[in-house]
Amino acid sequence: MSELISAIATGVWTPILFLLILGGVFFFLYSRLINYKHFGHSIAILRGKFHNPNDPGQISPYEALSTALASTVGMGNIAGVAFAIHIGGPGALFWMWITAFVGMSTNFFTSTLSVMYRGKDSAGEIQGGPMYVIREALGKRWYPLAVLFCLCAMIGCLPIFQANQLTQAIIDIGIHSEEVKALSFQFLGFEIGTLKFIIGFLLMIISGIVIIGGIQRIGTWAGKMVPLMIVIYFFSVIAILIIHIDKVPHYFMLILSEAFSPENYHGQQAMGGMLGGLIVLGVRRASFSNEAGIGTAPMALGASQSSEPIREGLVSMLSPAIDTLLVCTLTALAILVTGVWQSSDSNGVTLTATAFNTSMPGIGNYLLLLCAFFFAITSLFSYSYYGSKALSFLIGVPASKWYNYFYLMTIIFGAVVSMDLVINIIDVAYALMAIPTMVSGFVLAPKVMKEAKSYFSRMKAEGKL
Numbered sequence: 001m002s003e004l005i006s007a008i009a010t011g012v013w014t015p016i017l018f019l020l021i022l023g024g025v026f027f028f029l030y031s032r033l034i035n036y037k038h039f040g041h042s043i044a045i046l047r048g049k050f051h052n053p054n055d056p057g058q059i060s061p062y063e064a065l066s067t068a069l070a071s072t073v074g075m076g077n078i079a080g081v082a083f084a085i086h087i088g089g090p091g092a093l094f095w096m097w098i099t100a101f102v103g104m105s106t107n108f109f110t111s112t113l114s115v116m117y118r119g120k121d122s123a124g125e126i127q128g129g130p131m132y133v134i135r136e137a138l139g140k141r142w143y144p145l146a147v148l149f150c151l152c153a154m155i156g157c158l159p160i161f162q163a164n165q166l167t168q169a170i171i172d173i174g175i176h177s178e179e180v181k182a183l184s185f186q187f188l189g190f191e192i193g194t195l196k197f198i199i200g201f202l203l204m205i206i207s208g209i210v211i212i213g214g215i216q217r218i219g220t221w222a223g224k225m226v227p228l229m230i231v232i233y234f235f236s237v238i239a240i241l242i243i244h245i246d247k248v249p250h251y252f253m254l255i256l257s258e259a260f261s262p263e264n265y266h267g268q269q270a271m272g273g274m275l276g277g278l279i280v281l282g283v284r285r286a287s288f289s290n291e292a293g294i295g296t297a298p299m300a301l302g303a304s305q306s307s308e309p310i311r312e313g314l315v316s317m318l319s320p321a322i323d324t325l326l327v328c329t330l331t332a333l334a335i336l337v338t339g340v341w342q343s344s345d346s347n348g349v350t351l352t353a354t355a356f357n358t359s360m361p362g363i364g365n366y367l368l369l370l371c372a373f374f375f376a377i378t379s380l381f382s383y384s385y386y387g388s389k390a391l392s393f394l395i396g397v398p399a400s401k402w403y404n405y406f407y408l409m410t411i412i413f414g415a416v417v418s419m420d421l422v423i424n425i426i427d428v429a430y431a432l433m434a435i436p437t438m439v440s441g442f443v444l445a446p447k448v449m450k451e452a453k454s455y456f457s458r459m460k461a462e463g464k465l
Helices: 002-030 039-046 061-072 075-088 091-116 130-138 140-156 160-174 178-182 194-211 215-243 245-258 274-290 296-301 309-337 348-359 364-395 397-416 419-461
Strands: 184-187 190-193
Touching: 002 091, 002 274, 002 419, 039 309, 075 091, 075 160, 075 274, 075 309, 075 348, 075 364, 091 130, 091 245, 091 274, 091 296, 091 309, 091 419, 130 140, 130 296, 130 364, 130 419, 140 364, 140 419, 160 194, 160 348, 160 364, 160 397, 160 419, 184 194, 190 194, 194 364, 194 397, 215 245, 215 309, 215 348, 215 364, 245 309, 274 309, 274 419, 296 309, 296 364, 309 348, 309 419, 348 364, 364 397
Parallel strands: none
Antiparallel strands: 184 190
């Protein structure tokens, strides 16, 4: 079954690769770089300079971005990048960079639309996201795309990968007894690790305390935890890079050279060869990590208190930059400069842990465990919002609470199954989520540019630029 799902994931992602990359290039060129030119303005918005709590929405722009980052800056940055380097070598990071850079434009367009075409759920609450954009702006003829997005979001936004890799990190770093690690029990014919089950159960309880409180509580927690976790991780990896500073220039050059000559790639071929397989790997891992074009960020930014859609597009643009260009790059460099990508057979979070422990024996593992805990927990909090929002769009708000209960139960499932299985399940769902998000973005791109020209003209006239 795992091999079948892996084959499906690879097959689905080949066309989606072109959709995300070429679509991102389209948004990049069509925008005439208008969003990049106002990068400083996006920082001012994020700092709350233009925030009006009386504007429609549920949370502040800062909390909205924190919610988006809580899902994107997660285990994908620690384990997903390690998986990419393990399979593809240094060149995989280059294609992650490309995906993130054009993804900034994609997020600008899709998140702007998410505020431009907000709708009301069955409880009368204003909501945003690709499904509302399709319903409000494109009409009934396009409604099946909204349904497809919601069905895939309920699967793609399950917490199984985060639970899986945090559980593995806790066992690898925090548990030293091999006898305890080996404990297991039988359930419906399957052998389940006792430790994994216990950790998954505890993660479910912790997550439930926040998740049941709704988007306001999620936004509050994310706003507090996201900056802390990024700062701790940033300085931890910087310390590793300083220790191996002599190797950093070599690996930057290797990232560029192996992007087109994948000597260290040993995954499945795609688009006729090894280079195609490397590109698919880089795009998949970057898309899983920063989610540009997938549609989760527009759902978070759609809840932002704002009467200016362009502002939320500019804030959303920061997400791929922070997630992939900063955090993923730091993880990749830590794995590369320590040499563990060649000397270790480990994968996922275990490979990153090996890199940390190699440079900082004793303390390195525990620093990574602390970061992994923050990364995974914030992801566990925020992903539930996306899935419940998708279900409430389909069958009404009262039913969405049942998704939260289902979501919490899958934390245990994710904790006890293999990483390959969970990562391929999520990949298939993410690929299909990209279709409605990108298609609606293409069709409505002229509306975004019209709104952008109007907004920046008004800001200049008012002396705010």
